Amino acid sequence: MAADSPITRDRIAETERLIRPYIRHTPTVRVDLADFGLPARPIDLKLELLQHSGSFKARGAFTNLLTRTVPPAGVVAASGGNHGAAVAYAAMRLGIPATIFVPNVTSPAKAERIRGYGAELVIAGERYADALAASERFVEQHGGLAIHAFDQPETLLGQGTVGLEIEVDLPAIDTLLVAVGGGGLIGGVAAWFAGRIKIVAVEPEGSPTLYRAFEAGHPVDAETGGIAADSLAPKRVGELMFPFAKSYIDRSVLVADNDIRQAQQALWDTVRIVAEPGGAAAFAALLSGKYAPAPGERVAVLVCGANTTAVRFD
DSSP states (O other): OOTTOSOOHHHHHHHHHHHGGGSOOOOEEEEEGGGGTSSOOEEEEEEGGGSGGGBTHHHHHHHHHHHSOOOTTOEEEEOSSHHHHHHHHHHHHHTOOEEEEEOTTSOHHHHHHHHHTTOEEEEOSSSHHHHHHHHHHHHHHHOOEEOOSSSSHHHHHHHHHHHHHHHHHOTTOSEEEEEOSSSHHHHHHHHHHTTSSEEEEEEETTOOHHHHHHHHTSOOOOOOOSTTTTTSOOSSOOTTTHHHHHHHEEEEEEEOHHHHHHHHHHHHHHHOOOOOHHHHHHHHHHHTTSSOOOTTOOEEEEEOBOOOOSSOOO
16 A cells, blocks of 8 residues: 555544544444354344444544535535435534435435435435536535545545444454445455455445456446445445555455345344345345355454335334
């Protein structure tokens, strides 16, 4: 890694101390794969879906709002849903106006959260890239501080604090499975661990952004479809995360939509965890056999989002 990179372990540790009053140190739970019909093996789940606003994104949102100068026009974000909800939540907590742009594939659960936190919600286009373009036009015309969902140093620093917590709570793990969209989460986590454990990326077959980047040797446009399109389907991974990916991520594993659905159902049936598709994608790699741990390998899975209407209480 470049010596002058703004994403370092020291800065992630500083960021964790800064945002600690505003975020939850989310728990881990140990389960046995035998409970899911697989050969017996204990694994650990990092329940980041219990974070404020329903995903890890609150970490990056607070980092941006607490370390950058916010103009009177407030903050502006484009999102598939979770980043928008996180920015809206952080802005509400800090008394800052927020305008959030989302594509029309955003789930109702995420749109409701954004509105519920008091932000102005604008639906723009079919995919995340459309919402991002609309948000950039808005900033040019009206002002406001743009908070990028993944390709922003402060965002990666905030998401990297997940890695710090995992190391504190699970110091003996060998391998961590992490879902990938734009790469802010896995980039920050990879920067924290810096090769000290194996990190495996998991992506939907319909939106293989990091997989395509590894093939090309640099970020490139990829498909943007599938069941997790509202959280794991930007056109490409971020430029800032890719050097960490090349240096510290072991591989990218692709999972089918049906693998993700089965993982969602299994997490609910067995652990009573309600995970959105993107939140369950990393576990889908284990459940489907797309990632097969070696004998004795100590594996943890990051369950990163819960903003779904899959379970309703009537």
